Amino acid sequence: MTPPDLVKFLGTAGARYVVARQLRSSAGTFIQLGGKRIILDPGPGTLVRLAKSKPAVDVAKLDAIILSHAHIDHSNDVNVIVDAMTEGGFKRRGFLFAPRECLEGKNAVILDYLRNFLDGIVTLEAQREYSFEGVGFSTSVPHDHGTETYGVSFQRSAGKIAFMVDTRYFPGLLKSYEGADILVMNVVRLKPHRSGEVRHLCADDAREILAALRPRKAVLTHFGMTMLRAKPWLVAQRLSDELGLDVTAASDGMTLDLD
């Protein structure tokens, strides 16, 4: 029997202060689709949360890792997970998908000796389609985040589930997420930062984006301190009421059942 399609938010931390103090876990997002198991953005604590999750997720059964970008809160555990999922290289298996900046150059995040443990390493580019073992996904336009960053959308027969990862809001962002049935958004801040230099979404951006896209369901995650203080579930409730949409704030360990 194929295991159910689901998304499990192992962690929901989003900014330096929240990550450094682990006010929320900074573990990544576990996605199970068509019987395949994927980790998106394995930040610090992902390996621990996989093991401690109830029910535990067997790291040796992961099929793919996707990095949206190289920032430490999205990529810290990638190496240890590659090692674990391939049993230290004794079982060559699994795929890694990541933008070029994660793989080459000064900020490359994958240790060289681990690379041939995997069945494949695929360089992500903007607005392209990818697939592995029957699971298909596409990348967004480049996000405005200061480092090479792409959101990802998985096409399912029941509708598209999209992950709008770290970015500053810009009008061209929306076209990559049109038609999403479920939209997961990294909403780090409550209000825009005064400097205008913070390349993250805030709750005001989320309102504008959701009003335009109107997904069947939205999930907010990746919270910084201003969102935690405002209580993410209250922010989500307010957006739900204002927009007449189903908006939920993720919490650590929350499972979203897709079936």
Ligand SMILES: [Zn+2]
């Ligand atoms: Zn980032």
